[in-house]
Amino acid sequence: MFYLLRPCRLSQSIALPHNLHPPSRYCCPVLNFTTMPASRYAKRKPSVSNVPNSNGSVNGTNGVVKSDPDQPPPEKKRKTALVDTPSKPSLSSDPLREPHPFHQHAEKHGIVLRKYYPHEMSTARAKAYNNNELPRPIELLKAAQADTAKHRANAPVMGAVVHWFKMDLRTADNTALFCASQKAQAAGVPLIALYILSPQDFEAHLTAPVRVDFMLRTLAVMKKDLAALDIPLWIETVEKRREISDRIMELMGEWGASHLFANMEYEVDELRRDAEMTRLLAERGLVMEVLHDTCVVPPGRLTSGSGGQYAVYTPWFRTWVRHVHENLDLLELVESPTRNPESTRQQLAHLFECTIPPAPENKTLGKEDRERFRALWPAGEHEAMKRLSKFADQAIGKYQQNRNIPSSPGTSNLSVHFASGTLSARTAVRTARSRNNTKKLDGGNEGIQTWISEVAWRDFYKHVLVQWPYICMNKPFKPDYANIEWSYDMEHFNAWKEGRTGFPIVDAAMRQLRSMGWVHNRCRMIVASFLCKDLLLDWRMGEKYFMEHLVDGDFASNNGGWGFSASVGVDPQPYFRIFNPLLQSEKFDPDGEYIRKWVPELKDVKGKAIHEPYGRGAAALASKAGYPKPIVEHKGARERTLAAYKRGIDSGL
Numbered sequence: 261m262f263y264l265l266r267p268c269r270l271s272q273s274i275a276l277p278h279n280l281h282p283p284s285r286y287c288c289p290v291l292n293f294t295t296m297p298a299s300r301y302a303k304r305k306p307s308v309s310n311v312p313n314s315n316g317s318v319n320g321t322n323g324v325v326k327s328d329p330d331q332p333p334p335e336k337k338r339k340t341a342l343v344d345t346p347s348k349p350s351l352s353s354d355p356l357r358e359p360h361p362f363h364q365h366a367e368k369h370g371i372v373l374r375k376y377y378p379h380e381m382s383t384a385r386a387k388a389y390n391n392n393e394l395p396r397p398i399e400l401l402k403a404a405q406a407d408t409a410k411h412r413a414n415a416p417v418m419g420a421v422v423h424w425f426k427m428d429l430r431t432a433d434n435t436a437l438f439c440a441s442q443k444a445q446a447a448g449v450p451l452i453a454l455y456i457l458s459p460q461d462f463e464a465h466l467t468a469p470v471r472v473d474f475m476l477r478t479l480a481v482m483k484k485d486l487a488a489l490d491i492p493l494w495i496e497t498v499e500k501r502r503e504i505s506d507r508i509m510e511l512m513g514e515w516g517a518s519h520l521f522a523n524m525e526y527e528v529d530e531l532r533r534d535a536e537m538t539r540l541l542a543e544r545g546l547v548m549e550v551l552h553d554t555c556v557v558p559p560g561r562l563t564s565g566s567g568g569q570y571a572v573y574t575p576w577f578r579t580w581v582r583h584v585h586e587n588l589d590l591l592e593l594v595e596s597p598t599r600n601p602e603s604t605r606q607q608l609a610h611l612f613e614c615t616i617p618p619a620p621e622n623k624t625l626g627k628e629d630r631e632r633f634r635a636l637w638p639a640g641e642h643e644a645m646k647r648l649s650k651f652a653d654q655a656i657g658k659y660q661q662n663r664n665i666p667s668s669p670g671t672s673n674l675s676v677h678f679a680s681g682t683l684s685a686r687t688a689v690r691t692a693r694s695r696n697n698t699k700k701l702d703g704g705n706e707g708i709q710t711w712i713s714e715v716a717w718r719d720f721y722k723h724v725l726v727q728w729p730y731i732c733m734n735k736p737f738k739p740d741y742a743n744i745e746w747s748y749d750m751e752h753f754n755a756w757k758e759g760r761t762g763f764p765i766v767d768a769a770m771r772q773l774r775s776m777g778w779v780h781n782r783c784r785m786i787v788a789s790f791l792c793k794d795l796l797l798d799w800r801m802g803e804k805y806f807m808e809h810l811v812d813g814d815f816a817s818n819n820g821g822w823g824f825s826a827s828v829g830v831d832p833q834p835y836f837r838i839f840n841p842l843l844q845s846e847k848f849d850p851d852g853e854y855i856r857k858w859v860p861e862l863k864d865v866k867g868k869a870i871h872e873p874y875g876r877g878a879a880a881l882a883s884k885a886g887y888p889k890p891i892v893e894h895k896g897a898r899e900r901t902l903a904a905y906k907r908g909i910d911s912g913l
């Protein structure tokens with residue numbers, strides 16, 4: 261006899277033997293069964309019209325998912341369906357595939373046809389998503405889960421259970437890892453942990469070398485921690501990303517494992533891959549369980565009054581808070597995995613011997629960078645907890661006052677941990693709440709409230725990604741804004757990248773990025789606005805450059821931040837709202853402390869001249885020190901940008 265445990269808000273259920281009583285305080289009220297928080301994963305009513313029905317069908321198609329122009333025809337599907345094909349824009353007469361007229365410019369600059377990545381989606385196709393005429397990738401996964409639900413609930417556990425680590429590099433409060441461990445323990449078989457290093461994935465996702473280094477160091481920490489529980493962590497490099505699923509199935513065959521657990525990644529290729537894998541494993545009598553984990557509130561749960569997804573943060577956040585208050589088990593933590601059977605060490609001895617592979621050559625840090633970054637970003641979940649506790653004890657109370665001052669250590673510096681999954685968002689919110697005088701997430705100390713609302717931004721952008729998947733395909737959130745004719749002036753772009761624009765606050769931020777792999781949020785906004793509004797450069801060039809250099813690079817948050825700053829994203833400001841870099845500098849770095857730290861040429865400039873040395877009497881000093889003159893004049897640039905935005909939006913291409 262089996263009890264049904266719902267570990268996921270989607271359609272899958274995990275069957276656990278009735279004699280399993282894990283020592284946990286997470287009691288499922290219905291089954292009186294100690295398990296993970298129930299409503300965290302309760303099935304919810306779909307919020308959009310094209311979610312699968314109980315048969316897994318989409319749009320009333322009785323199980324036949326409407327044909328997807330991003331995908332190859334069905335007979336070729338197995339070979340090519342796992343990722344979006346990086347082919348040339350098709351010249352077919354299908355209007356959903358028509359290339360955008362500005363493609364040639366963007367392509368030349370590596371924006372729309374980068375390696376292992378699809379070209380910019382057509383506006384017609386993006387709009388088809390908006391009209392719910394196409395199934396979103398998450399719906400493909402839901403359909404795969406619905407179609408395999410019975411099999412997954414009944415398949416017996418054999419040999420071993422595997423947890424596939426992706427961007428969830430921690431043992432504490434890791435949903436899929438916990439479920440895998442429970443499953444293995446109940447069946448008396450070992451749990452095997454797996455990490456696949458994919459150089460092509462790193463290229464496709466533009467993963468920064470500093471981020472790869474952080475992840476590899478984290479794997480070393482995890483390997484040790486897991487080994488202490490007699491759980492092997494097998495790490496393997498798979499060169500071609502399309503071969504990952506086959507290789508995992510091969511490994512499962514070698515290990516005699518019947519079940520694979522993983523947490524959900526919400527990017528398009530990853531959802532499609534997991535949908536495909538769920539079906540493939542089921543065809544072979546195996547089981548794949550893909551669970552929500554990274555957000556406090558899983559994407560798809562929060563709907564506006566009209567039943568749609570929110571595109572504006574403030575009302576979304578109010579709903580987010582209300583939802584968490586009503587479902588407090590969303591903040592319950594699951595336990596770390598339990599120890600493997602004693603025989604595992606002997607039985608799987610070779611798996612314990614695996615070593616951490618080196619970074620791919622094109623993602624390897626030079627010696628100097630490596631040393632600097634390692635000192636700045638100690639890796640692993642223990643470091644994340646140390647940093648979180650220190651911030652919660654010493655700085656969170658004043659977060660509201662300090663968070664916008666880039667020279668102050670007023671923010672948590674935890675984004676690297678959220679991005680690699682070395683810290684769960686639940687742990688972060690609970691820790692912040694524990695320092696407050698109320699259990700309400702929107703009450704008590706202002707600093708704590710504000711910090712929690714910042715952590716919620718992370719959820720927000722992932723919800724956006726799931727609902728509007730075309731943002732993954734180089735398309736602005738507002739498809740109409742795809743018609744702005746951007747500049748591709750490489751002199752301007754290089755000056756921006758190198759911190760030589762002649763705008764001290766911009767240059768300080770860009771140099772901080774190069775030096776730390778991290779930039780203060782206020783400065784990310786300033787340099788993003790400067791790139792697309794003052795220089796009128798294609799915002800996707802900046803988005804890409806950030807990903808290539810950030811230690812905390814996260815597709816959803818980065819795309820959201822860039823879209824917001826370029827006013828082509830969610831929560832849009834009116835397009836005519838353009839940051840004035842000088843005013844931003846005076847307001848948020850009033851004494852020029854931040855500028856002096858990162859732009860040493862200006863360290864001797866006194867007073868307000870620091871914000872604008874050439875316009876405020878420090879020209880000789882700046883010039884002598886080699887600091888450049890401004891590359892654009894803000895007022896004129898502003899007018900040029902306003903005109904370009906208006907032309908683009910009015911053109912209705």
Ligand SMILES: Cc1cc2nc3c(=O)[nH]c(=O)nc-3n(C[C@H](O)[C@H](O)[C@H](O)COP(=O)(O)OP(=O)(O)OC[C@H]3O[C@@H](n4cnc5c(N)ncnc54)[C@H](O)[C@@H]3O)c2cc1C
Binds near residue numbers: 671674716718806
């Ligand atoms: C153009 C641009 C690009 C960005 N790219 C990324 C990125 O690739 N990865 C990333 O994690 N954040 C990104 N952000 C958001 C934000 O700048 C960073 O999360 C923040 O600076 C990290 O510093 P912290 O950990 O000290 O943040 P804190 O102020 O301590 O905030 C706590 C946590 O909340 C989350 N958070 C805070 N602000 C935001 C936000 N605006 N959007 C999403 N999450 C937020 C982060 O996980 C952060 O660690 C970007 C913002 C902009 C404007």
